[in-house]
Amino acid sequence: MSDVFIAFQANEESRPVIDAIVADNPHAVLSHPTGLVKVNAPNALTIRRETIEGLIGRSFDLQQIHVNLVTISGYIDEDDDQLTLSWKH
Amino acid sequence: MDTRVTSKKLGLKERYAAMTRGLGWETTYQPMDKVFPYDKYEGIKIHDWDKWQDPFRLTMEAYWKYQGEKEKKLYAVIEAFAQNNGQLGVTDARYINALKIFIQGVTPLEYYAHRGFAHVGRQFTGEGARVAAQMQSVDELRHYQTETHAISHYNKHFNGMHHSNHWFDRVWYLSVPKSFFEDACTGGPFEFLTAVSFSFEYVLTNLLFVPFMSGAANNGDMSTVTFGFSAQSDESRHMTLGIECIKFLLEQDPDNVPIVQRWIDKWFWRGYRLLSIVAMMQDYMLPKRVMSWKEAWEMYAEESGGALFKDLARYGIREPAGWKQACEGKAHISHQTWNAFYNYNAAAPIHTWVPSDEELNWLSEKYPESFDQYYRPRLEHFREQQQAGNRFYSKTLPMLCNTCQIPMIFTEEGDASQICYRESDYKAYKYHFCSDHCKSIFDHEPEKYVQSWLPVHQVYQGNCFKPGTDPTAEGFDPLMAVLDFYEMNVGRDNFDFEGSEDQKNFAAWKGDTK
Amino acid sequence: MSVVALAPYEFEPRDVRENFPAPLIYIGWDQHQLFCAPICLPLPPGTPFGALGAAVLPGIYGFHPDFAKIDWTKVQWFKSGQPWTPDPAKSLADNGLQHKDAIRFRTPGLSGIQGSFS
């Protein structure tokens, strides 16, 4: 099994996104390379809109993550409610 | 009116499909093959463009919105940086050389990518692929422009940046990135995508941006950190395009697999060679170090590349042919490349130097298997000679690899004592290479690489002197004539950092009079 | 193998012999990577081979402390990677050297700064 990862700029806007990832993906591992927050997870990782909205108390468009996204690995599956990164095999 | 029931809101995927692929049509007044003449000849078979998975479904509305937001933030930082003379905050003027490498060798590549993606963004028959490519085209233009703007302030205060684009078309080491990207842009549209989106953006881009950006962050360069991360946020979209396109090509027809495999072999190796300069920057140009090239390679290439190729195995794709050699090279290439610039620093608009003892110790620690044995003794010898007033500059032009165009500095796999020489005969002539993989790239498409504009050969052909130069005149100095052709400021842009104008100015601005 | 192109794709090589005032010869000194790479020189074909060690290379490699110690009678030459015995009295051309040939030499007993192959 391989890791997928996603990294964001370490700033205030990324915080709820990271918190939501941690809440929804108990196997995720955080690291903090200079200026970044990087989340690794074995095989798959999901970002859920609802969880983020619960954290910030307002609506959130998942595409907003583009503003602070730095890098990813894995295949992406995205709709209005969630974004999943995964390796298929 | 109530006959019109409000239809169910379309989901992201359907909405996006209506916004992109729904726009195209099969032409009938002009044959499709004439409207899209370029995406068949490479031999790639596409049966159903609708199977193309759109990477990140951004409509123009969302694109403008988020990109506008990013730009607002970025330019606020660039402006504040200039107003506050942010360049004074960097650790040391030696650091600026990393930026020189960037503006000279990386920024023009963004430009090529911009034009290359405009080309494939026009030429793919599938609308989804076209839109993704067009968006990347305009993103890459963004990168060219934001980098040019961010580094503009440095250019006002340091040498080695003022004629970057002119140098890109002429100076010896810049033919390495130039030929790399021209090779990609002159290939067919699918090869371009495999080269740039997959091999470069997906497999290797983290090794370009992350070292530069964390290097900048650690060395007090806020401006570069900001443009770097801002550009990188587009990069993740581009990486997604890279992996989706590979998956698409491989799933469309089994006959595509060997073609794509060959491209992956070729472009992984060309990209790896191109990154030699990043390796050198990372190990030698950052006064405050982050991680070694070797560590970055292990983290971003070996780990995530390993996962990727394991995944692609189900299509019959194996890891790139040069993978093992590239992994072996991680202990050597930064040192070998630095030596090339140290040798030829008279003809390069950057500064080089011998690292301090503390820095040499760091390198010994990071490279226990190679540094003390092969590289430290010569650096200490150079230092000794320099202190005795005998700084070494090579004045004889080097032999270049005909494919990657880097001087023949690389050693045999498993034997760092021996330079690696390979050659091929093609029609009446010999062609020389730094490695098996550069040789096999040539052997596969000799008609392409016999055109290489090799800077060393061009000098000897007399094509690198300004019009009106008379090489037969008494006292003719070919090196000076070439530097004149380059439009370098001799004595300001080139030579050792020690004693340079950059060094003196920075010290004066900092009030450091020692 | 051959390039795949949409239209005939054949160009005169950019580095044909006629484009240079003299043939190019590449020369490398093994195990002395203080000099980062082999060098490239246009050398008139009539140049005696022995002039390389006597006249051409000193200006190029003289910086290295090993250079003065070279015993030119013991130097081992390679051409295109194969051991090769040139005749120092004969010209480059008569030794069979042509445009874009690569030769390199080993200097037994000399292995660079502190034996580092540099």
Next chain:
Amino acid sequence: MNIDLQAREITPLRNTYDHVARHIGGDKVASRYQEATFGAQPMVNFHYRPTWDPGHELFDAGRSKIVLADWYVLKDPRQFYYATWTMTRAKQQDAMESNFQFVEQRGMLSMMSDALRDKTLEILMPLRHAAWGANMNNASICAYGFGTAFTAPAMFHAMDNLGVAQYLTRLGLAMGDAQTLDEGKQRWLEAPAWQGLRRLVEDSFVVQDPFELFVAQNLLIDGLLYPLVYGAFVDDHVALQGGTAVAMLTNFMPEWHDESARWIDAVVKAAATESEANRALLREWSRHWVDRAQAALAPIARLALGDQGEAVLNEAREQLQTRLDKAGLKA
């Protein structure tokens, strides 16, 4: 912290890059537009010929019959570089978003009569594809044109064209559903009134000269189509009959057309000013493409505006001729 102001008096060594300075008359403080644009394109010493076009260099001014000593004379009066372009569009998009909200919250579209709604969709939906054609052509201009001053705004324009196609799509979905879009496409493909325009657009796809394509698409086809459709049809016709909502939801288009016309006219004028040969060529292209555009749009004008259609189109042509005259292409 003790800041020594004396030490911070820093005089720059230079004001801009040399490759910018040579286009702005020496080393002066350069604008962002100038630094983003001038000297950006690699110019010489190309390594390999394109395998898709071995007859040319990768970037080759010879792809066009227009001859310019310096392609950087083709400046964009809007001085767009990526940041100003995208921030301008983001602002326009904000306004469009408000319009969509305003219209949707008040159910304004359902207040339109069926006839007006049908007419609106009949005209606007096929134009999604025309805008998409314009997108392809501008990507071509960017890819095969010469010099960043000319090619960079073309890529912005290509993305703008895509934006237009997407605004029309969104309008179609707001007024109908996915089938509405399909019906529009059917008309584009089959309805006799649309075939002239479709043929014209498809013919433009095979134009090889990037400057001719620029003139054909941006100056002449769109120069007639936008005033006809968004001026005469939407603003003057649909809006007055209770379709203000449609005008609001297409507000971007006429605004954008007026803005980008300044760029298009400036480029044509600069090329014409360079030489009589250029001017003659531009005249010839203009004559050819404007006649074709007018012929192609005539049935659509009739469809949209009935008997007035022809007069309105003639008027649009006259206005376009005024633009051509000002650009130095007086017939």
